[in-house]
Amino acid sequence: MNKMKRFFKYPKNVVNSYLYSLFRGYYHLRLQVLSFSPIIIMLVFSQQAFSQLTGRLDIDFIVDGNQLATPLTGGLNAPQLSEVDFNNDGMQDLYIFDRIGNRHLTFLNTGGEDYEYAPEYEENFPPVTGWILLRDFDGDHIMDIFAYSDAIVSGVMVFKGEYEAGKIKFVRHNFNELLNIIFIPLQTGGSTQLYVSEVDVPAIDDIDCDGDLDIMTFSVAGGYIDWYRNTSVESGFGMDSLRYVLETNCWGGVFESGISNEINLSGGAGDCYEGFQDESVEERHSGSTLLTFDRNNDGKKELSLGDISFSNIILLNNGGNCGEAWFNAQEGNFPAEDVAVDIPVFPSSYYLDVDHDGIKDFLAAPNSTAAAEDYNALWFYKNTTSNEYPSFQLQKKNFLIDEMLDFGSGAQPALVDYNADGLLDLVVGNYSYFVPFGDRDPRLFLFLNTGTATNPAFTLEDDDFLNMSLFSQSSYNYAPTFGDLDGDGDMDILIGEQYGQLFYGENTAGPGNPVNIPSVTYNYLGINVGQASVPQIIDLNRDGLKDLVIGEKNGNINYLVNTGTTTSPVFNPDPAMPPNIFYLGTVDTRIPGYSTGHSAPFIIDTETDGYRLYTGSEIGRIEVYGNIDGNLGGTFSTQTETFGGLAEGIRTHLVLEDLNEDGFLDLILGNFSGGLEIFGTDIPKYINVSNEEVADVDGLRIFPNPADEKIIISTNHSSGELIEVELYDLTGKKLLTSKWSGVSQAIDVSTLPPAIYVVKVLRGHQIRVEKIIVE
Structure with a gap:
């Protein structure tokens, strides 16, 4: 079965998707050296803010050993x-x-x-x-x-x-x-x-x-x-x-x-x-x-x-x-x-x-x-x-x-490489399963990515991840997110919930290891935004410290500024107290006739206009806002209130990430019917790295360039140290991966058509990206 079949409504394939974006902007290749993460974007194509969907993604989901026939129908x-x-x-x-x-x-x-x-x-x-x-x-x-x-x-x-x-x-x-x-x-x-x-x-x-x-x-x-x-x-x-x-x-x-x-x-x-x-x-x-x-x-x-x-x-x-x-x-x-x-x-x-x-x-x-x-x-x-x-x-x-994937009521997705295999795994929180007589059964669900980098497939690993159902008497409506809050190089978890507070779970595994969260604690740092908190961990003011952006039932978005250090975050728990901003960008996802908005923010970084905010809402539409950088205390510009023309249910929650290494972000969308849908987009994947984070791969040489039969990659590293090379075309498609522990390695490019390609070289936490020409 094709694990990544697309039902395209706009471009017919990845190449056309790329060409489509050219008519609406321009592109260029950004060459930079990254040192902080093994997950890197080599290609960044500029585009206008009004991105579109490129079709539904058909991804396999396996539950209890059975491959679901129609997993992504929304519940x-x-x-x-x-x-x-x-x-x-x-x-x-x-x-x-x-x-x-x-x-x-x-x-x-x-x-x-x-x-x-x-x-x-x-x-x-x-x-x-x-x-x-x-x-x-x-x-x-x-x-x-x-x-x-x-x-x-x-x-x-x-x-x-x-x-x-x-x-x-x-x-x-x-x-x-x-x-x-x-x-x-x-x-x-x-x-x-x-x-x-x-x-x-x-x-x-x-x-x-x-x-x-x-x-x-x-x-x-x-x-x-x-x-x-x-x-x-x-x-x-x-x-x-x-x-x-x-x-x-x-x-x-x-x-x-x-x-x-x-x-x-x-x-x-x-x-x-x-x-x-x-x-x-x-x-x-x-x-x-x-x-x-x-x-x-x-x-x-x-x-x-x-x-x-x-x-x-x-x-x-x-x-x-x-x-x-x-x-x-x-x-x-x-x-x-x-x-x-x-x-x-x-x-x-x-x-x-x-x-x-x-x-x-x-x-x-x-x-x-x-x-x-x-x-x-x-x-x-x-x-x-x-x-x-x-x-x-x-x-x-x-x-x-x-x-179907049906988590009862509510579906709030998050992504993390849980088992450190280089593939993004999926965690979904629900509002609750129905239980008679007023009881509830809220949970987190962990799906491991058992596919490949280009053809993901998800298998249910744990239907009560972190034993969150044990909190059902005091909390429900779980909205997970991951980020390195304590600066130790691994991904911790925050979980929003019905009463506006947060659960916190510290990942004690260390960088490069499978996630290990021994326990979670309720009422993290006393933070409370009202009801139905939906957090994201992000350095919004670009000061090197991870801040919190939190949606809520009322429809506004709260910004909590980290005034601590990279290893010891400090937040004022009151969203209305400076330096916090409880009405970030004056965004309000309520519409006339509704008393609630259920904002569910997800912010991405773009090359063309910096940070961009996507948020789910009570009525289900996805709203998009720009003009964020340098304007945190002002009003963000509305880029669209109906991203992709989506009408996929109420109380939508989203996450954007490149699931199939085509160089473009994919949209995972949850709704209150308890299901998920996944769409491709024409939003280029991009990670902005400050100059302080650049560290070259020592002594790296890639030659000849241009090349016709092979390229040689050499470094001055000591023998026995692992080097990994990845080769991509300009659509972001990974063509090959090679690992070796010698001083140099030859890569055969004789079968490649003449074009520009991108080489990524990884050694430990050092990463180098260069453009090559094959004639």
């Missing part, structure tokens, strides 16, 4: 499922909308039992919040969209599906009404919107057997179900007219009180249950999910119902007829023939064929945006009989999720 917390044919090949694919972060996910049916993640279809789905269901309302065999309205009132908007170049897209249906949503006539004259709550999931189905789609949803007062009948066909209009009337506000005769997990049934067809209703019912009812399907092949639709207060699904049997539903019996824990749905909290249900055997299956998932099951979040019940008389058997509780 799932509150999935809503629909069938749709994305590519007009006649096979029904799978669309998922995750309420947590309002994310679209698209999976192709390739003819086998499994799905293939196909994110290229996601861009044609419109922005949606709350709920979305795909149904064919006009009978053209192309799925259309019904969704919660984007207007200022709770209603329904519709998008018509159509194909363009073999790919489905959606066009907003025009109702010629105020706000362009579905309206219904009032008996008193005038009209009002067809009401569907953002919290609920309605049923959209042909209930009266006339061929067009009706809508069933709970009334604005709660408790009773409204049936909005589609009168398009019987009124002489086409199916695409979508003309609705409120047929009844007591569909099926039932009442849901919200104070019991049973439904109150009426005494007979045409009756409406009229029980007591206390003042708390409307508030308690704010959340119900509906699904209709024919369970017994009698032509009438049964109703599957979930409630925000309970973890079960109720199935109501329809003893009425097409014109008048009457729910005369209930199955309180559905499906009774097997393990019943038990999803805390607020389950929703879906009826579609997900194993591609031509028989529709039953699936259930949480629909809550608050604390709810966040790993076993998609229950798959296989229909073992037929579409006419379905019978459901539970297959798994984490359908699709078991092939």
Whole structure:
């Protein structure tokens, strides 16, 4: 399997990515000698600040010995499922909308039992919040969209599906009404919107057997179900007219009180249950999910119902007829023939064929945006009989999720060479796994890079790294970062957490050795930034001391200045006290209407404009700021508020690093659905080194230059001392590595095409980089 397959949206390959950057700037080769790190950038290509993504990276992840099929899909917390044919090949694919972060996910049916993640279809789905269901309302065999309205009132908007170049897209249906949503006539004259709550999931189905789609949803007062009948066909209009009337506000005769997990049934067809209703019912009812399907092949639709207060699904049997539903019996824990749905909290249900055997299956998932099951979040019940008389058997509780990286809620990545093998390993902190009754299960996860320098692959090594779950009673929402805080040459760890403080773990291994952090301590130096601290260790004022930049829930970014020494850092724990700056760059990741911003900063150094700030946010977009150097007390310039046009969920956290040695930084992005995605960028990798850090490799000579067959590398070092040489082309691709312990070494370049290349020579902590020409 190709461990580094790219799905490019911009340049088609690394070379074109490089050429693309040339049109937007210029490049030059920076030759300098570095002495402080074995990880070095030889090539630095200048570019404008408005960098772009070059596509998704497909990197292997192995968990418990199994290679995940779709690891980098971003996780799932509150999935809503629909069938749709994305590519007009006649096979029904799978669309998922995750309420947590309002994310679209698209999976192709390739003819086998499994799905293939196909994110290229996601861009044609419109922005949606709350709920979305795909149904064919006009009978053209192309799925259309019904969704919660984007207007200022709770209603329904519709998008018509159509194909363009073999790919489905959606066009907003025009109702010629105020706000362009579905309206219904009032008996008193005038009209009002067809009401569907953002919290609920309605049923959209042909209930009266006339061929067009009706809508069933709970009334604005709660408790009773409204049936909005589609009168398009019987009124002489086409199916695409979508003309609705409120047929009844007591569909099926039932009442849901919200104070019991049973439904109150009426005494007979045409009756409406009229029980007591206390003042708390409307508030308690704010959340119900509906699904209709024919369970017994009698032509009438049964109703599957979930409630925000309970973890079960109720199935109501329809003893009425097409014109008048009457729910005369209930199955309180559905499906009774097997393990019943038990999803805390607020389950929703879906009826579609997900194993591609031509028989529709039953699936259930949480629909809550608050604390709810966040790993076993998609229950798959296989229909073992037929579409006419379905019978459901539970297959798994984490359908699709078991092939993803899913850390429950929240995913906050960091990189470090943990085992000192020269490859970057991955540490991910989560907000928590869901635990009933208010408990939490926050963790750090350690993935070792078991691939190569150009083809990384990550294997789960420890699912409770540093035993951070032991702090679950007092802390959660872990955001790790690594840096050498104590100046001993190895990487220590800081971990942000929910209450704005920091954990600190000293790495006692020493330079060049595998990380060894015997323990972590809470409340590092008394630092507290409020809530949801997200730290980065960086020398922001370039004084040679490692400072702290810390994001937080409020959306501002805190800068804590190190006033100590390289080996003994000192910070004023109060972000508002000088020399600290609690509103760094006046950056605020909140947007109008939001009281929180959840800033998650990551600062990189660039050759063209010095430091550049990338930050995740509450709404998920990545904001980019410049004009930082020499302006720490001023206002940073906004370079873009929507880096890469990303919309990959809420509470995003990022890290930028070159994962595949192509010379460009890659973006690892986590979100609150508990997953990761990885993208290539056209941002050149760069490390700025001050003059004080330059130390040449003693007596180094590289000749001849230009060369045609071989180059000779010689030094005056003593025999037995290890020398390492790496050769790169101008895209940053490593072509060869050679190690020897003699005085000189010949490198064969006869097979290389004529071009400029870069040679890097490493001896201990001395590094030399030079350009050579092969003729």
